[in-house]
Amino acid sequence: RKEVEQDPGPFNVPEGATVAFNCTYSNSASQSFFWYRQDCRKEPKLLMSVYSSGNEDGRFTAQLNRASQYISLLIRDSKLSDSATYLCVVDIQLISNFGNEKLTFGTGTRLTIIP
């Protein structure tokens, strides 16, 4: 089983719609969770962290379910500029190197917003 699994898509969604991405992780010791965004031929950039209580940033909502080892990202009122690949990222703190995080990336979910 992969450490971080995502549906690769592609998701083709009309502008203004709501879209949700899911991600599962295998290591129950995982400490922190993130969503990164990667535009075509660009580097990944942090979109938002994911907290146990769930968190929202404008049109974006991230949720974590530790019991099911499941992370989600919801985008409301999607814009053309939301077209990108969304990478689920899980951080396992290295026991032997306290304070040093080990980030494992999923394969990414490709989203295209259609006018």
Next chain:
Amino acid sequence: EAGVAQSPRYKIIEKRQSVAFWCNPISGHATLYWYQQILGQGPKLLIQFQNNGVVDDSQLPKDRFSAERLKGVDSTLKIQPAKLEDSAVYLCASSTNSGNTIYFGEGSWLTVV
């Protein structure tokens, strides 16, 4: 604030040749990462440095890949000899000691023919 700098941006080499990539992290960032991203996949960690020490190199193909960060600042990743399957984007990233937001450079695109 200057971001993570990488060079060269693009490189085309023949198989069995060697190549080196350079990275200068964000000033003050103690942790430096090299990731390999093959088309259609997520970034895969090759090696992670804390200052000039190696924290994790478990996924680095050590028979052909090497990396160093001698003075705890900039870093070099070398591939020798290259194989066709090494064609990928090599992403350098950095983060502060305690923070876990990592910042990526634009990447070095390698094509092995």
